[in-house]
């Protein structure tokens with residue numbers, strides 16, 4: 497009754513990795529308990545999420561082929577675009593969030609197009625990012641979540657969604673996204689490690705929290721409906737600052753490395769599973785998150 501902070505399954509979003517051409521499921525070795533799913537595995541997955549009352553998923557795709565531009569990201573028959581209908585057929589209540597980025601689809605693994613000298617070309621990437629957002633909305637995604645971090649992407653996506661007939665589709669922007677070591681396991685899961693260089697040119701320096709606030713306010717100005725802080729645990733201070741500064745819903749992404757770290761310790765018998773997960777999710781809620789994107793969603797839900 498007097499507990500200040502609650503965590504319920506209704507706060508959680510579960511990320512899914514969907515791989516073209518995969519039959520069934522393929523365990524992700526760096527993320528114990530998580531699998532890549534083939535299209536054929538989505539029906540069962542959607543039903544199990546319904547039974548657990550997990551309300552939402554965030555979709556990442558592993559395409560059959562990659563190219564310089566990342567054309568699989570906006571293909572009308574792309575892997576994520578095809579998946580939305582399968583999930584909704586099996587679980588009509590499921591809220592489906594589409595991650596918008598090119599890194600899983602480009603041969604070089606960067607989040608946008610490259611210039612001839614190998615730099616990310618922010619402005620030429622924007623129309624492709626916007627096109628990806630529209631294709632996901634057409635496929636039935638309820639929320640569009642750009643994670644690419646190109647400058648001006650929220651405005652470009654908002655304009656494209658509006659003119660594409662999706663004026664009411666909300667944008668959840670990865671607003672404060674830090675260049676983090678904790679994305680390591682994700683890059684195996686989504687096969688999206690950059691072939692050269694790193695993402696420090698377009699993701700934020702972990703040392704800068706004022707700049708994070710700037711990014712959040714810019715994204716809201718450009719039309720974001722919700723904002724995200726990512727990763728969660730090493731940035732709970734940033735999450736609190738964002739929560740205090742804005743009135744829109746705030747999401748936190750409890751990322752792959754945060755998950756793998758806890759799961760490795762649990763598997764070694766060094767941490768108690770239920771207590772470690774509950775305390776982690778409680779801390780993220782206490783810092784101000786309305787929504788938590790977490791690979792622990794099903795484990796947590798199964799205990800409710």
Ligand code: PBG
Nearest residue numbers: 597599643678679682751752753
């Ligand atoms: C793509 C993207 C990444 C994550 C979400 N979207 C990887 C990255 O930026 O390198 C990481 C999520 C996680 O670690 O769980 N841009």
